[in-house]
Amino acid sequence: MFIKCDITGLNVDRRVVPLIKANAIVSVVALLIGVVAALLLVLTRWQVVHLLPMDWYYRILTLHGLTALVVWIVFWEMAGLYFGSTVALNARQVAPGLGWLAFVLMVVGTALVAYAVLFTQRADVLFTSYAPIKAHPIYYLGIILFAVGALTVAGLFFANILTAKKEKTYGDGPLPVFTFGLLAAAIITAGTLLSGAVIYIPTFLWSLGLIDSVDSLVYKMIFWGFGHSSQQINVTAMIAVWYLVAFLTVGGTTINEKVTRFAFLFYLIGIMLASAHHLLTDPVRSASWKVFNTSYFMYIAVLASMIHAFAVPSAIESAQRRRGFTKGLFDWLKNAPWGNPAFSAVFLGILNFGFIGGITGVINGMEQTNIIVHNTLAIPGHFKGTVVGGTTLTFMGLTYYLIPLIFRKKIRFFGLAKVQPWLFGIGIALLAVGFSTLGYLGVPRRHWDITFSGGPFTFTFPPVIDLFWVIVVLGGLIGVIGALAWILIVVASVFFGEPLRSKEDMQIPIADVPPPAEHKGFAAPGTFTLTLIFLTAFLLFTALNWGWLSVMWEVK
Amino acid sequence: MEDKKPFLERFLDNPIGLLIMSLGIFAISYFIWGIIIVLSTPPLPEAFKISILGGE
Amino acid sequence: MALNVPAKGWYATKVAKDEKSWIVISVIAALALFIWMSAWHLFGKQNPPVSVYTTTPDEFYRLAQANWQKYKVGEEEGIPVVAPPPGGDVFLLASTWRWEPVIKLKKDQEYKIHISSLDIVHGFSLQPVNMNFQIYPHYDYVFTFKPTSSGDFRIICNEYCGYGHHSMIGKIIVEE
Numbered sequence: 001m002f003i004k005c006d007i008t009g010l011n012v013d014r015r016v017v018p019l020i021k022a023n024a025i026v027s028v029v030a031l032l033i034g035v036v037a038a039l040l041l042v043l044t045r046w047q048v049v050h051l052l053p054m055d056w057y058y059r060i061l062t063l064h065g066l067t068a069l070v071v072w073i074v075f076w077e078m079a080g081l082y083f084g085s086t087v088a089l090n091a092r093q094v095a096p097g098l099g100w101l102a103f104v105l106m107v108v109g110t111a112l113v114a115y116a117v118l119f120t121q122r123a124d125v126l127f128t129s130y131a132p133i134k135a136h137p138i139y140y141l142g143i144i145l146f147a148v149g150a151l152t153v154a155g156l157f158f159a160n161i162l163t164a165k166k167e168k169t170y171g172d173g174p175l176p177v178f179t180f181g182l183l184a185a186a187i188i189t190a191g192t193l194l195s196g197a198v199i200y201i202p203t204f205l206w207s208l209g210l211i212d213s214v215d216s217l218v219y220k221m222i223f224w225g226f227g228h229s230s231q232q233i234n235v236t237a238m239i240a241v242w243y244l245v246a247f248l249t250v251g252g253t254t255i256n257e258k259v260t261r262f263a264f265l266f267y268l269i270g271i272m273l274a275s276a277h278h279l280l281t282d283p284v285r286s287a288s289w290k291v292f293n294t295s296y297f298m299y300i301a302v303l304a305s306m307i308h309a310f311a312v313p314s315a316i317e318s319a320q321r322r323r324g325f326t327k328g329l330f331d332w333l334k335n336a337p338w339g340n341p342a343f344s345a346v347f348l349g350i351l352n353f354g355f356i357g358g359i360t361g362v363i364n365g366m367e368q369t370n371i372i373v374h375n376t377l378a379i380p381g382h383f384k385g386t387v388v389g390g391t392t393l394t395f396m397g398l399t400y401y402l403i404p405l406i407f408r409k410k411i412r413f414f415g416l417a418k419v420q421p422w423l424f425g426i427g428i429a430l431l432a433v434g435f436s437t438l439g440y441l442g443v444p445r446r447h448w449d450i451t452f453s454g455g456p457f458t459f460t461f462p463p464v465i466d467l468f469w470v471i472v473v474l475g476g477l478i479g480v481i482g483a484l485a486w487i488l489i490v491v492a493s494v495f496f497g498e499p500l501r502s503k504e505d506m507q508i509p510i511a512d513v514p515p516p517a518e519h520k521g522f523a524a525p526g527t528f529t530l531t532l533i534f535l536t537a538f539l540l541f542t543a544l545n546w547g548w549l550s551v552m553w554e555v556k
Numbered sequence: 557m558e559d560k561k562p563f564l565e566r567f568l569d570n571p572i573g574l575l576i577m578s579l580g581i582f583a584i585s586y587f588i589w590g591i592i593i594v595l596s597t598p599p600l601p602e603a604f605k606i607s608i609l610g611g612e
Numbered sequence: 613m614a615l616n617v618p619a620k621g622w623y624a625t626k627v628a629k630d631e632k633s634w635i636v637i638s639v640i641a642a643l644a645l646f647i648w649m650s651a652w653h654l655f656g657k658q659n660p661p662v663s664v665y666t667t668t669p670d671e672f673y674r675l676a677q678a679n680w681q682k683y684k685v686g687e688e689e690g691i692p693v694v695a696p697p698p699g700g701d702v703f704l705l706a707s708t709w710r711w712e713p714v715i716k717l718k719k720d721q722e723y724k725i726h727i728s729s730l731d732i733v734h735g736f737s738l739q740p741v742n743m744n745f746q747i748y749p750h751y752d753y754v755f756t757f758k759p760t761s762s763g764d765f766r767i768i769c770n771e772y773c774g775y776g777h778h779s780m781i782g783k784i785i786v787e788e
Contacts, residue, residue, distance in 0.1 A: 010615070054775050088615050126772055130733050132749065133774075158571060173617030174569045187575045191582050216733050216748050221590050225582075247615065256631060257622040261568050268578035273586040281745040283664040283753040286593045290660070291649055293586055299642030306638035310631055366649050368658055374744035375735045375770035442742040444735070444770035447778055452768065454779035456689035456710070459739060459766040523628035531634055535641065546648075552741055554657040554722075554758040565623045600665040600675075600752060608701065609678045 001092060007405065007503045008510065011169070016086045016093040020079045020406055022103055024399070027075035028490055030110070031392075034068030035483045037061075042431075042476035046469050047449065057448045058124040063117050065127030069387065070230065071110050074150055076395050077185070077237050078106070081157045083406070084182040084240070089175070091164035099156055105149030112142030126446060128227065131203065131219040140204035147200070151193040157186045177253070177260055181240025184264040188233045191272050195225035221279060228275035231387060235305075236267055238353070238391040241398050242312045242346055248401055249343040250336065251513040252319030255523050260311050266304035270297030277365035281374045290367050302362060309354055310531050314524035321524075322514040329526045340508045341417045345397025348425030353390030356432045357382060359538045369545045371552070375446075378439025381432050388479075389428035396486050397421060403490065404506050409497035413489050414507050420489065424482025430475025437468045440548075660745070663754035672728045672752060676703035680713050688714050688783070696723055703727075704767075704782075706734040706747045708774055711767045711782025719762040719786050725755045735771030738784070744770060759786040 002011045037060050043051040044060075052060060086093050093099065116123040116139035123135040161183065164170060175183065199222040205211045243260070246252040254260040276293030284290060296302050320332035337343045360382040363369050373379060403411055411417050441462055443450060452459055500506065522528060560566075567573055627635070653659055667675075679694070679702060686693040692713040696702035698721035705712045707730035717723055727736060729749040736745045741761070747753060767782035 008615075054778075058772065058775070124775075130771070132732050133772075158575075161571060171617045173620070173622070176615055176617055178615060180568075183571055183574070187571075187578050190575060191579050194579070195587075215594075215750065217594050217751060218591065220733075220746075221594060222587070225586055229582075244615075256625055256627050257618040258625060259627055259631060259635070262564075265568060265574070268574055269581055272578070272582040275586055276590070279590075279746075281660050283597075283661075283746070283748060283751045284590070284593055285597055285662050285664045287653055287659070287662055289589055289593055291646075293590075295646050295649065297581070297585070298646045302645070303635075303638050303642045306641070307635060310634045314631065362645070366645070367660060368649065368652050368656060371658060371660065371743050371745070374746070375737065376742070376744060440742070442737070442739045444737060444768060446772045447770065448775075449778035452778055452781045454776070455781040456691060457766060457781050457783050459768065459781060462740070522630035524630055528630040528634060535637065539641075542645075549658050550656070551760070552658055552743055553738070553760050555743065556657075556659050556661055556756050562623065597664050597666050597751065600667055600671070605671075605675060608675045608703075 005087075005405070007506065010087055011090040012087050013092045015096040016082050016099075017406060019093070019096060019099045019103065020082045020402075023075045023079040023082070024402065024406075025494070026107060027072050027079065028487055030067045030071035030075060031483065032487050034064055034072055035480055035487070037064035037067065038476065039480045042473055044448070046473045047451070048469075050449075054448050055121075055124060058126065058446075059117060059121065061446065062124060062126050063114070066113060066117075069127060070146075073234055073387070073391065073395070074146075075106065077233065078103075078150065078153045079402075080237060080241070081153055081182060081186060084179045085157045085160035085164070088179050089161070089164040089170045091160060091167065091169040094156060094159040094163055098152060102149040102152035102156070105145045105152070109142045109144070109146030109149060112138050112145065116142060128223060129203070130223070131206070131214040131216050134207055137204060137207040140200055140207055144197070144200050144204060147193045147196045150189065154186045154189040154193070157182070174261075177257060178240050178244040178247075180261060181236060181243060181264055184267055185233050185236040185240060187268055188229055188236055188272060192226055192229035192233060195222060195229060199223050199226055217283065220282065221284075224275040224278040225272070228278060229272045231383075232267070232271045234387055234391045235271070236264070238349070238394045239308050239312065241394050242308075242350065243315065245342050245346040245394075245398055245401075246312060246315040246319070248510050249340050249346075249508075250316050250319045250323075251511040252315040252317075254311050254315050255318050256311070259307060263304040263307035263311065266300045266307075270301035271304075273297060274301065274365060277370065280365075280367045280370040287367065294365050294367055296365075305358065306531075309350075309358075309534065310524070310527055312350065313527040313530060317524040317527050319511075319514050322517045329529055332526055337511075339418055340400075341421050342397040342400045342508060344418075345393050345400070345421035345425070348421055349390050349394040349397065352385055352393065352425060352429055352432070354534055355537060356385030356429060356436075357390055358386070359541050360385060360436055362538070363542060363545045369549055371555070372545065372549060373439055375444060376439035377435045377443045377445050380445050381434070381436030381439055384428055384432040384435060389425060389432060393421060393425055393428070396424065399486075399490060400508060403493045403497070404500045404508075407494050407497075408500045409493045410500050410505055411489060411507055412492040412497050416485055417489050420482055420485045422482075423485060424479055427475050427477070427479030427482050430471055431479055432475070434468045434472035434475055438465055438472070441465055441468075658743075661753065661755050663756070665752045665754070666750060667728060667752045669728075669730045669749055672703070672726075673705065673730065675726075676705050676712075679703045684713075685716060693785075698722065700724070701726060705730060706736070706769070707731055709769070709776035709780040711769070711780065714783045714785065716785045716787065717759050719759055719788055722756055722758045725757050726752050727755065728752045732773055733771050734769050734773050734780070737768045737770040739766045739768055741765065746771060759784075762786045762788050
């Protein structure tokens, strides 16, 4: 059942490797569809081209939302859950047959959704499918099957780690921090998918005519219990991967296990209930409910993010300092392995996620400043920063290790690989900032024509939007090229790459763990400086937003 | 015999405990509280409706 | 190590000075955000309303018609122009794909604007002020608005409501 990996020394259950590979490969196919859709969409929103006609715009937008936000990421995460609960722990895979059943359910579910959207053309409902807008029943059925599959894999993750603990495959301490982070992600997955069952099953029955009607406000509240939690799976998994990549690239680990684990605990307490931030400007009769929930339980989960914002870079910094890069504040960063695309992807991912995604996110999620941004392009601007510039880029980065370690292939086009994270990271940053600015200027999201042709009145946005549309298109094109480059590298390596024979063949090394060292004073002064800069930027942007809000019309 | 580890150290190593805590807080604070608020939205008061529909 | 378990005694490891400082700063920031958002309800002038009532499309439509008849002052593009008195109620109707009526207000006066949808969910987006809210069928969301600027404003719909979504645009006029 087990073979010993000649590179890492870990015991690998032979039966889990094809499961990891299958899920990873499907995730890349989904990303390809999502990226092509993104290209069509950005060339439509830029009305100089206005590529897609009205119905196809909303159709492709639906497809893009599902393939990029859900299918790509969740299939990749399934591969990660398998890896983190078996290979990382020297443990066996419980019931691999069930894993294959789950895989089939997820693939069939995805196919049904794609069929409903593209062929029945009765599912132009967008990812949110807000009732009373109603899709073809097959659309909902596909999502339900996908969710059942994913929930099964989350269950297998739990089975694996409980079995590994019983069989003492990883010593007698707690789970390694990478797997512990994935555990947090798996718990949030359970919360997500159970909420998904509560919203999608009745809605499916309604689409079949078996239920009379669905209250639209109740729908939206339950939907986002599923919808936002699904994104918090991504955040948590991404952060777990950050710790793993810090270890692989520089031999670094969290400078304090207790602090990092408590941060994950705080996520478990408060991250899912912030789904309320989708209903801040909705007719819910309780400001207390809005404020308590949108604040991630009085900001305990935001505190967790801020803790990781220090813990992850300091893991890198402390390892680098122990390696001898102690000069000044940033010698450690200058001498980091920037030629390793896994490292550059993660570092750019941290910057995108924190500065663009995180700063805009807290503002979007404050009850009153949400008035400024709700349903404008600022919302996509925020989540391009988080899930595209952050999570997707991070997962792309770790994949550069999965190719040699799991697929046992060398990375083809390695020169391109070194540049790829920069293309994608910078492209998406431009796209996100462009969208956010347009949103602050009032431009709506999910809108086919901002000249309002056919309407009784005209309205023109401030002319400066033309500049920001160009920034959006530029960023979008660069990002698409970056994504296609990654897909090309992965496909070429996995299917046509040179086989990897031994550790010497690895183009990106697994770093040695640097010697321990006594450190006086600050453990990570460079990181501390970066986090203070981040905090300053955050407070500035926050102050600006509250200032802008205060000069708007009064409303209560 | 080793001293028993602190509660939180043990709790952090308890996947099922963490699962129950997390889902429980989520269910109560977001769903139950929220659904109660929405489902208890009152109808427009009769007196108000009459004042709108009525004459002067 | 990420792939190895933490060393014995990990739970008792002291927190480094800079990490501890950052955590303290973050806790203060987190509490400050929470208190600010809560306190804005007391001293801030922009808060999402909590006045909500259930209704039906039929009922809301009848109320709207009666209200518009009372305060109608004209018509634009076939849409009634309604000017409620300061302190008064006005009914704004969202439907696929129009906003009715055109509303005429006076600057620095308060009005109770009742907004509901006849069919599906729509997005109330006041431009160029850029204030955005969500409008539902079967719910009357009551906004006590005080326009602080005068001029010619638009209500665009920013919640996807079908293919004609982009043609859904209304108007609010604010006089000095």
